[in-house]
Amino acid sequence: MSKKMSGASSLVKSLESAGVDVMFGIPGGAILPAYDPIFDSSIRHILVRHEQGAGHAATGYAQVTGRVGVCIATSGPGATNLVTPLADAAMDSVPMVAITGQVPSNAIGTDAFQEADIRGITMPFTKHNYLITDPDQIPRAIAEAFYIASSGRPGPVLVDIAKDALQKETDFVWPKELSLPGYRPQLEPVNQSILDAAALIAQSSKPVLYVGGGAIKANASKELLQLAELLGVPVVTTLMARGAFPDSHPLHYGMPGMHGTVGAVTALQKSDLLITLGARFDDRVTGKLSTFAVNAKVIHADIDPAEIGKNRFADVPVVGDLKRTIAALIPAVKAEFAKKAPDYSAWNASMNKLRATYPLGYDLPKDGSLSPQYVIERLSAITGPEAIYVAGVGQHQMWASQFVKYENPRTWLNSGGLGTMGYAVPAAMGAKVGAPDTPVWAIDGDGCFQMTNQELVTCALNNIPIKVAIINNESLGMVRQWQTLFYEGRYSNTSLESKRVPDFVKLADAMGCIGLTCDRPEDVDSIIKKANSINDQPVVVDFRVFKDAMVWPMVAAGTSNDDIMIAREMAPDWDSQEL
């Protein structure tokens, strides 16, 4: 059964058929035909203030719900403003579909007004993309886009549609099946690889579960917990995996990497077997690759075969959906353990001791000013692990990954791979739309906040009451930290002076939000509680914190994880450790 309608109506019907309930966007010339049927659609369209906000909001929505996030923009600048969120979504494997209008097909290639080759521009960081000039192709392109974005290793897909294709008459036919001969994600792991992995685990004496964001994407937390408890060995969760395994669990050693815990970093370094689950040996985790976990064999389980062996050789590769992989691994490991019970007690004892000796911590500022770590620690303690925390990029992001206590998957959102400053406010907006009954706190830096705060207007007008904690150290804090450590304290262009200008309270007020400020440690709890009590309006809290706080521990870029520092010029006392 088909019905004559415009390409634009066909697009909207396709989006409805794909199950879209919300999209974030801004209209403009080339996409305008689509906005007419959007006016009547059941899909909620949230009018943002900048297309970048639409893109990150789609990501926030997707990260919280596991569904495909959708953003929509016009041609040219509208489309190029989506470039950063698309690249961000590609790096963090976020299922997203971006719809862009394109100039009419007869104008393509003429440098027409608001023309940009967005398909060409986004080829490197979309999982796939389309340029549609024939209205009959719209339903199939949309169906494929949603399938590709959400299956296998999730990622962003862009569908660029010429304006005349939106205007022409077409039949809407939602495809019953898709034919993608070049796209066949392997979900079921090969049994032999599971058996090999289990055998390697049984032979190892110092295994570590190295868990990445794939565990969250695959909804594998339950299986992960079972596997971890079966093995009874240290678990580390990367920046993208925070929340995949409860922080309160005694097997959890926290985050590895450049600003990871001494326990997590060292567990990987000293391990003889990395059981790698949906992680990709990112340089921020491995440090200098040639010195990373040199004595460890590697089991590498990932949905993306191209990750296997990309950075680190895998002794046992396991390609498949992580939930199925772990579920298959559990009985295989049990069978191995039935033959010979493992003894990881010496390994666990030494790692436990190390973890106890070097917990995460921070020094309070000597001048009595507000400690950024303290603010974040209190925010977590008061608000609790059921809330969603969204960070920008920089020091506040690292502190939020260290000092917020995560217990549940999909409660920690950040821009891990691309490191996009300005991610937090729009992503928090998308998260709140996806989880309207859950408190959503953006923990943002004063630098990040000034990149995308205009979406608070969107939040205020659309009843999206997010909360923003600005960790205001009046500087580009992480860059400043590097200048302190590696550029002799020459603070070239990192001072933002954001305790003088802007006035964040007035700015919040101007955008229809409640603005609060806090600069004394004794006020922190009451202000957080006050912010938590406001649920009908966005809240912005300007936490005016100590400028020179630094993120520790730290493995300097390009150096070995063995050279982790717990504070400036202070390495762990390895001699007192028996490893």
Place this chain on the structure above:
Amino acid sequence: MSKHTLAVLVENSPGVLARVAGLFSRRAYNIDSLAVGPTENPAISRMTIVINVESHSLEQVIRQLDKLVNVIHIAELKPSESVQAELILVKISATSKNRFDVDAVLETYDAVIVDESAETLTIEATGDAAKISDLLNALERFGIRELAQSGLVGIERGSRSLAERTLSVQSIPTAKSGQADYQN
């Protein structure tokens, strides 16, 4: 560093060459030659890519290539198990004085004259990389005025075809809702 020849079947769709070329460029893989053309199936094009693998493993290159949605099948063509050829058109200086010498060279390499003028001959030849290189060396002494060279193309020896192994692909049912996600 070693050279490998890949036969890549791709969907005959706009932008696919840009996708492949872009992948090689952004991942810093070295392409020695790339040839694209139609196949027996109008929906499918075939690329023959010769790559120089240095710091990246061949396996990694193939897996990244395979991630492109428009790439249907990739096979490595081992020299011993395939026929490989490239084509050259070369314009050399030649007059009636040295024509006899030229003919002798052309005969050795199975090359033919496809155009001539008072001072030049245009020669067409096909063959594997070694033969073409030898021919060009032999023609050097006459003076090469212009050279046009195609990328390498190759095909497996024997009765099997790549397409047979590839195109028995089942279609994917679209769930009632595209949001019915794969994880659950």
